[in-house]
Amino acid sequence: MTQSTPIRVAINGYGVIGKRVADAVLVQDDMELAGVADVVADWRVRPLGPKGIALFGATQEHARAMTDAGVTVTGVLDDLLGQADVVVDCTPKRIAAKNVETYRARELRFIVHGGEKHDVTGHSFVAEVSFSSAVGRSATRVVSCNTTSIVRTLTALKTAGLLKRARGTLLRRATDPWESHEGGIMNTLVPEPEIPSHQGPDAQSVDPDLDVVTMAVKVPQTLAHLHYWTVQLTRAATKDEVLDAFRASPRIALIREAEGLTALNTVKELMADLGRPHDSLYEVALWEDMLKVQGDELFYAYMVDNQAIVIPDTIDAIRALAAPAPKAADSIARTNAALGIGRGLV
Known part of the structure; x- marks a missing residue:
């Protein structure tokens, strides 16, 4: 592959993450979307035709069901994989781990997401930390939305020489908005039964040196996650130093309550006003005016859009696996420019 040859990307699974990855691939000048594969034949895949994206059935049976439903089908997953340099698996939790056998048999580079265990690929990815160690690998796992936010924010403090240890409480949205009619919780809170919750150890799969403990509780809303953090710094610092x-960090956006961004819904509405695809907040949205420093203790809160935050890292993971001589800073800058990250939210 030469620098002028686009990376051919296949996407297996066109759900919440898959459709956002597809849109992100389409705006990269060094990538080409070979197509997407799925199992459904309803409204979820019908936008593909107008977008000019080729649809493949996961199996012959799924392809026939799509055709019977009046959806144009190009072929099956096996056909799609034959046209790709790398496949991004966006199928539901635990399905991707089964698909890995197919990708390995074809000697095809692949990416899974945070619903799978670290052991599925042996490598966990957040662009600002583990890009270079992904280069030359056949596979990586882009970690979950919450883990991505943890690694981004703690790495920013670590890079500045300020991070000693971190303790966080996560208020987790109950379900994805498009599935809220089928499940979720109402009029209750559901604590994750173990301390630490899984996000802290997962962050350590990206950076083993992080001293981090997390606790989590599921809350009855579907907009986004909200994190509260207490950090012991390596020394007394000022608020300006922390900010x-x-x-x-190229993927942390400071927001202010004083600007009217007082809740998750106002930030999501801002994303819509900015014209972001799917109202996507790719950044960690951290409240600048809420942040407080007392000596060597730091307190802050931020918002995580679980449908969007992993999208830029997924694009960078594609380059890490499949681009010629990839560099982390170059890829991050390229992805950010294409997605409009770093232009400021307010």
Whole structure:
């Protein structure tokens, strides 16, 4: 593959993450979307035709069902994989781990997401930390939305020489908005039964040196996750020093309650006003005016859009696996420019 040859990307699974990855691939000038594969034949795949995206059935049976439903089908998953340099698996939790056997048999580079265990690929990916160790690998796992946010924010403090240990409480949305008619919770809170919750150890799969403990509770809303963090710094610091550390990260956006961004819904509405595809908040949205420093203790809160935050890292993971001589800083800058990250939210 030469620098001028686009990376051919296949997407297996066109759900919440898959459709956002597809849209992100389409705006990269060094990538080409070979197509997407799925199992459904309803409204979820009908936008593919107008977008000019080739649809493949996961199996012959699924392809026939799509055709019977009046959906144009190009072929089956096996046909799609034959046209790709890398496949991004966006299928539901535990399905991707089964698909891995197919990808390995074809000697095809592949990416799974945070619903799968670290052991599925032996490598966990957040672009700002583990890009270079993904280069030359056949596979990686882009970690979950919450883990991505943890690694981004703690890495910003670590890079500035300020991070000693971190303790976080996560208020987790109950379900994806498009599935809220089928499940979720109402009029209750559901604590995750173990401390630490799984996000802290998962962050350590990206950076084993992080001293981090997380606790989580599921709350009855579907917009986004909300994190509260207490961090012990390596020394006494000023608020400006901490804010400068966060500003240095290309995927952390400082927001202000004073600007009217007082809740999750207002931030999501801002994403719509900015014209972001699917109202996507790719950044960690961290409240600047809420952040407080007392000596060597730091307290802050931020919002995580679980449908969007992993999308730029997925694009970078594609380059890490499949681009010629990829560099982390170059890929991050390229992805950010294509997705409009770093232009400021307010």
